[in-house]
Amino acid sequence: xxxxxxxxxxVTKKFNDFFLVDLKNQESFGNSDRFLCKVRKSIxxxxxxxxxxxxxxxxxxxxxxxxxxxxxLQKRKNLLLRPSxxxxxxxxxxxxxxxxxxxxxxxxxFLISAESMGVEVALVLTxxxxxxxxxxxxxxxxxxxxxxQAITLNFQKSNHFKNFLAELKQKECSIFMGPSGVGKTTLLxxxxxxxxxxxxxxxxxxxxxxxxxxxxxxxxxxxxxxxxDTPGFNMQxxxxxxxxxxxxxxxISKQLIDEKIKCKFRNCLHLNDEGCNLDxxxxxxxxxxxxxxxxxxxxxxxxxx
Ligand SMILES: Nc1nc2c(ncn2[C@@H]2O[C@H](COP(=O)(O)OP(=O)(O)OP(=O)(O)O)[C@@H](O)[C@H]2O)c(=O)[nH]1
Ligand SMILES: [Mg+2]
Ligand SMILES: [Zn+2]
Numbered sequence: 001x002x003x004x005x006x007x008x009x010x011v012t013k014k015f016n017d018f019f020l021v022d023l024k025n026q027e028s029f030g031n032s033d034r035f036l037c038k039v040r041k042s043i044x045x046x047x048x049x050x051x052x053x054x055x056x057x058x059x060x061x062x063x064x065x066x067x068x069x070x071x072x073l074q075k076r077k078n079l080l081l082r083p084s085x086x087x088x089x090x091x092x093x094x095x096x097x098x099x100x101x102x103x104x105x106x107x108x109x110f111l112i113s114a115e116s117m118g119v120e121v122a123l124v125l126t127x128x129x130x131x132x133x134x135x136x137x138x139x140x141x142x143x144x145x146x147x148x149q150a151i152t153l154n155f156q157k158s159n160h161f162k163n164f165l166a167e168l169k170q171k172e173c174s175i176f177m178g179p180s181g182v183g184k185t186t187l188l189x190x191x192x193x194x195x196x197x198x199x200x201x202x203x204x205x206x207x208x209x210x211x212x213x214x215x216x217x218x219x220x221x222x223x224x225x226x227x228x229d230t231p232g233f234n235m236q237x238x239x240x241x242x243x244x245x246x247x248x249x250x251x252i253s254k255q256l257i258d259e260k261i262k263c264k265f266r267n268c269l270h271l272n273d274e275g276c277n278l279d280x281x282x283x284x285x286x287x288x289x290x291x292x293x294x295x296x297x298x299x300x301x302x303x304x305x
Contacts, residue, residue: 006071007061009035010226011054011086012218019050019070021058022220035061035068051079052216052228053086053173080117080175081239083216083230090120090171092151094178094187097139098130099202100209108287110178111148115248116240120171121148124164126183128154146284147250155186165191165221173218173226180232181209188229192219197229242292246270251282 009021012034023033037058039050050056055074062068076086091114095107107123114121123143128136136152143150151167153160168174168191176184181202189195200212213231220226246252252270255261255278264275269292 006057006059007068008074009037009056009058009068009070010218011050011052011056012220013215014050014052015215019056021056021068021070023058024055035066037068037070039070049084051084051086052218053088053226055087078117078119082233085175085216085218085228085230088117088119088173088175088228090122090174091117092122092124092174092176094124094126094176094182094184096127096130096182097125097135098127100179100181100207102139105287105290106179108146108284109291111146112240112245112248112291114177116244123148123150124176124178124187125150125152126154126187128152129156142283145251145282147254153183153187155183155190158190161187161190168227169222169225171225173228175228175230177230178232179209180211182232184232185213185229188219188227191227192221195219240291242269243267245288245291249284249288251284252278252288255279 013020
């Protein structure tokens with residue numbers, strides 16, 4: 001795509017001061033449309049850094065050596081932190097049902113942290129070959145109650161991957177996030193023909209992943225669809241304001257919005273608050289409480305008019 005005779009590109013990888021940029025909309029500059037770029041020295045992006053997923057304008061295109069310079073950064077829709085990725089449309093939280101074993105509190109933290117981004121969030125359960133059909137149904141039912149229709153995968157069943165790929169092709173830019181060793185890169189290798197990124201078995205002793213993927217990288221799966229693979233990390237730091245926390249739990253927001261339940265205080269945290277009318281008999285309530293309790297923000301109640 002040309003903007004004032006310059007070219008619009010997408011940052012797919014970042015290392016030190018260099019960026020790999022794919023030309024958008026398939027303008028052909030030889031056999032590959034990927035350029036190694038630096039940012040033009042005279043440009044000051046007002047201290048804004050450039051991240052994977054950013055749209056940029058490139059100039060000084062050297063099609064023989066595949067080099068170019070980034071001259072400006074386009075406005076971004078959103079920026080995910082840890083890992084830093086821009087312009088995400090869908091977050092896929094990935095967890096294995098075994099090896100490493102499922103930790104529900106950790107699943108919840110990843111989901112809530114993703115929900116705070118304001119984009120579509122989905123849950124993917126991998127390694128379903130390691131559990132019985134009965135256990136799989138049990139988990140599907142559990143997460144349904146949490147508000148998620150989980151996608152279940154099993155690398156012995158290729159039809160699971162085909163269906164999932166068809167879904168991903170409907171999305172603009174999907175990111176795979178979850179702990180190390182759950183199979184994020186394995187999935188990517190299965191859905192992108194020819195890609196053979198490194199994967200590694202979980203360690204025998206502690207049944208944890210080995211942090212195999214080290215970089216954030218964006219891959220094209222069709223003209224308009226991309227997937228981002230990320231390094232796995234086990235603790236998801238939660239940087240969510242507790243005042244918005246209730247809205248991120250579907251079990252709570254359903255009651256407050258759909259069922260029009262009202263508590264005495266407008267900003268009720270639904271703990272032991274006076275006049276709280278929330279039905280707290282849902283499974284994730286203990287996780288919700290833990291999150292609020294661990295937050296250090298001081299909070300004052302405002303009486304409902
Ligand atoms: N049994 C079983 N093993 C799987 C499945 N998917 C992936 N694995 C295995 O799980 C291990 C870890 O997979 P990776 O793809 O490296 O995991 P990752 O999430 O990318 O891990 P990091 O890059 O460290 O974050 C590999 O040995 C895979 O072969 C599955 O469906 N079933
Ligand atoms: Mg990986
Ligand atoms: Zn309440």
